[in-house]
Amino acid sequence: MDVDTRLLRSFVAVAEDGSLTRAAERLFVSQPALTRQIKQLEDRVGVRLFTRSQTGMVLTAPGRVLAARVPDLLAEWDRALGETKGAAGRAARVLRVGFLASAANEATQHIVAEFARRRPGWRVEMRQASWADPSAGLADGDVDAALLRLPFPGQDAVRVEVLFSEPRWIALPEAHPLAVRERIPFRDLRDEPFVAAPPRTGAWRDYWLAADERDGHPVRVGAVTDQPDEWLSAIANGYGIALAPESAARYYARPGITYRPVTGVSPSRVGVAWPASADADPVVRDFVRSCLNSRQGPQGGPV
Amino acid sequence: MDVDTRLLRSFVAVAEDGSLTRAAERLFVSQPALTRQIKQLEDRVGVRLFTRSQTGMVLTAPGRVLAARVPDLLAEWDRALGETKGAAGRAARVLRVGFLASAANEATQHIVAEFARRRPGWRVEMRQASWADPSAGLADGDVDAALLRLPFPGQDAVRVEVLFSEPRWIALPEAHPLAVRERIPFRDLRDEPFVAAPPRTGAWRDYWLAADERDGHPVRVGAVTDQPDEWLSAIANGYGIALAPESAARYYARPGITYRPVTGVSPSRVGVAWPASADADPVVRDFVRSCLNSRQGPQGGPV
DNA sequence: CGACGTCCATGCCATCAGGTTATAGACGCA
DNA sequence: TGCGTCTATAACCTGATGGCATGGACGTCG
Numbered sequence: 001m002d003v004d005t006r007l008l009r010s011f012v013a014v015a016e017d018g019s020l021t022r023a024a025e026r027l028f029v030s031q032p033a034l035t036r037q038i039k040q041l042e043d044r045v046g047v048r049l050f051t052r053s054q055t056g057m058v059l060t061a062p063g064r065v066l067a068a069r070v071p072d073l074l075a076e077w078d079r080a081l082g083e084t085k086g087a088a089g090r091a092a093r094v095l096r097v098g099f100l101a102s103a104a105n106e107a108t109q110h111i112v113a114e115f116a117r118r119r120p121g122w123r124v125e126m127r128q129a130s131w132a133d134p135s136a137g138l139a140d141g142d143v144d145a146a147l148l149r150l151p152f153p154g155q156d157a158v159r160v161e162v163l164f165s166e167p168r169w170i171a172l173p174e175a176h177p178l179a180v181r182e183r184i185p186f187r188d189l190r191d192e193p194f195v196a197a198p199p200r201t202g203a204w205r206d207y208w209l210a211a212d213e214r215d216g217h218p219v220r221v222g223a224v225t226d227q228p229d230e231w232l233s234a235i236a237n238g239y240g241i242a243l244a245p246e247s248a249a250r251y252y253a254r255p256g257i258t259y260r261p262v263t264g265v266s267p268s269r270v271g272v273a274w275p276a277s278a279d280a281d282p283v284v285r286d287f288v289r290s291c292l293n294s295r296q297g298p299q300g301g302p303v
Numbered sequence: 304m305d306v307d308t309r310l311l312r313s314f315v316a317v318a319e320d321g322s323l324t325r326a327a328e329r330l331f332v333s334q335p336a337l338t339r340q341i342k343q344l345e346d347r348v349g350v351r352l353f354t355r356s357q358t359g360m361v362l363t364a365p366g367r368v369l370a371a372r373v374p375d376l377l378a379e380w381d382r383a384l385g386e387t388k389g390a391a392g393r394a395a396r397v398l399r400v401g402f403l404a405s406a407a408n409e410a411t412q413h414i415v416a417e418f419a420r421r422r423p424g425w426r427v428e429m430r431q432a433s434w435a436d437p438s439a440g441l442a443d444g445d446v447d448a449a450l451l452r453l454p455f456p457g458q459d460a461v462r463v464e465v466l467f468s469e470p471r472w473i474a475l476p477e478a479h480p481l482a483v484r485e486r487i488p489f490r491d492l493r494d495e496p497f498v499a500a501p502p503r504t505g506a507w508r509d510y511w512l513a514a515d516e517r518d519g520h521p522v523r524v525g526a527v528t529d530q531p532d533e534w535l536s537a538i539a540n541g542y543g544i545a546l547a548p549e550s551a552a553r554y555y556a557r558p559g560i561t562y563r564p565v566t567g568v569s570p571s572r573v574g575v576a577w578p579a580s581a582d583a584d585p586v587v588r589d590f591v592r593s594c595l596n597s598r599q600g601p602q603g604g605p606v
Numbered sequence: 607c608g609a610c611g612t613c614c615a616t617g618c619c620a621t622c623a624g625g626t627t628a629t630a631g632a633c634g635c636a
Numbered sequence: 637t638g639c640g641t642c643t644a645t646a647a648c649c650t651g652a653t654g655g656c657a658t659g660g661a662c663g664t665c666g
Contacts, residue, residue: 002309003308004305004306004307005305005306019613020614021613029654030654030655030656031614032615032654032657033654035615040653047388052613052615054612054663055612055613055662055663060391060394061390061394062390062391064390065383065387065389066383066384069383070383073380073383076372076376076379077306077376080373080376083369084348084366085348087365087367088350088363088364091363091364322643323642324641332625333625334642334643335625335627335628335645336624336625339623339624339644343623343624355643356633357642358633358634358641359641360642
């Protein structure tokens with residue numbers, strides 16, 4: 001029996017949301033279209049997967065069985081796809097590197113230059129990931145390596161080398177009362193609304209909300225964004241403030257936003273990560289070495 | 304990235320055959336349709352999977368990576384589907400039992416009756432499998448249990464209880480010179496053409512060709528069939544002869560075909576099999592018990 | 607108690623994907 | 637050089653699918 005993985009993703013979404021209407025807007029399709037997708041899936045499988053009611057969609061017993069397996073299947077498919085693309089990249093001498101907005105900042109160009117020196121003929125394809133995926137595509141096998149901020153979800157499943165760390169600053173609206181201070185203790189910021197990453201990023205989101213350094217003061221979330229521009233707008237518009245690496249002050253300077261050093265929060269660490277399955281890949285190893293080398297400065301010290 | 308599993312099955316078929324034309328006829332689609340399916344898959348994945356030539360289609364390096372993973376993915380999907388249908392059956396109080404044509408024969412009705420006694424309200428759904436799948440759907444999770452002939456492919460991955468054994472006879476055309484004999488030694492049959500099961504059924508096919516009891520005489524295959532009616536026609540039409548369980552003489556009696564006892568071949572064993580994952584399922588256990596009980600005769604002896 | 611809001615289902619229409627047949631184009635082989 | 641065997645392309649047609657508008661059932665709130 002054949003199915004489009006699209007139907008399976010729709011199925012999972014509806015199962016999670018318990019509602020066609022909500023799932024439909026999350027999937028960017030109309031509710032009637034989703035109704036028919038689910039119906040089609042049920043027809044193909046030959047089993048009623050949901051019981052409908054005016055309060056939503058509830059999985060039947062067989063539906064629960066399917067819902068328990070489908071996410072793994074989809075993840076495996078995505079992984080197979082990633083490996084295939086990786087092989088294609090290798091054939092074309094392209095190394096796919098994911099990075100998070102603001103991850104390596106000025107280090108990036110040195111790393112790429114160093115890699116180019118080590119691997120003439122190879123090209124690095126930098127792929128910016130949204131904050132919705134702090135692993136920058138590593139988890140899905142979308143990239144061969146990634147430059148990102150630690151900690152990140154799924155970190156234990158991959159190899160990581162720390163490259164450097166830098167202080168965390170605070171980004172606030174120019175007109176914010178605290179913006180006049182030269183240096184701000186974090187305890188003065190704990191009760192401000194924050195601009196946060198999407199909830200499913202878990203520990204990563206918490207880290208940038210400094211959840212561990214609040215002494216029990218609850219987080220107030222003023223906005224949720226997953227891209228730099230949205231993030232900057234949200235801050236400039238006064239929805240909240242946000243911690244950011246020092247280098248963001250240079251890379252994301254913008255009228256209406258002020259960056260200030262913060263005391264009382266741990267610094268942010270930047271690392272290079274790659275899947276364990278690429279341990280033996282000489283190109284990935286060269287890239288990692290390029291990263292470690294660039295740590296000491298553009299001309300490199302002893303490795 | 305979303306794909307229809309259909310495209311994946313097409314991909315696997317083309318990869319196996321190394322030819323669009325041959326794969327197309329195996330899949331019962333036209334060659335241009337398959338050309339476009341493959342092209343579509345390549346577009347979606349964003350990677351060239353085959354190198355085309357006038358001698359056929361050859362996998363590229365990334366294509367090999369994908370081809371190595373897809374069969375497992377499809378198998379897992381089929382398994383998830385089977386489990387879902389199984390759950391649906393349980394909810395509807397239906398036990399799905401696969402059987403091979405000629406597997407249990409007269410025992411079947413006793414087993415079903417016994418099961419009905421143990422599980423009032425439950426219904427047994429008997430599904431005849433073609434000889435192309437001697438596991439009768441067990442391997443795909445299509446059934447909750449199966450009545451079949453041992454040995455069968457994949458036997459080690461499931462639980463099996465032997466129910467009984469019966470002599471193997473030979474089915475031959477009425478006009479065959481040997482049909483006049485009352486009892487035929489197998490060595491007199493070794494050089495006859497045989498009607499065989501499809502090649503991919505492996506050991507099962509060999510068993511019914513008595514490959515182990517030929518003393519080196521090679522098998523002559525006169526026809527390949529995977530359904531009882533085709534099998535009977537092939538024999539009646541003189542394409543070959545075939546070993547069959549004794550009970551086939553009663554269940555598949557037909558003008559033009561004669562069944563005779565054979566000496567010098569081992570008897571055939573019939574068993575009930577179920578997936579290890581259903582070990583704890585009380586309904587499956589009851590079914591197995593019904594089978595074992597019916598072994599002694601319809602009224603049952605001590606279990 | 608009735609109006610309203612919130613669900614999911616359905617009808618209609620336009621569009622597009624996918625199949626089939628026929629044919630072209632490339633190449634190996636006799 | 638002509639034939640057979642591949643895959644690619646063109647033209648056409650059918651059917652699937654999505655969007656919009658709307659219907660019907662049910663809970664909720666004034």
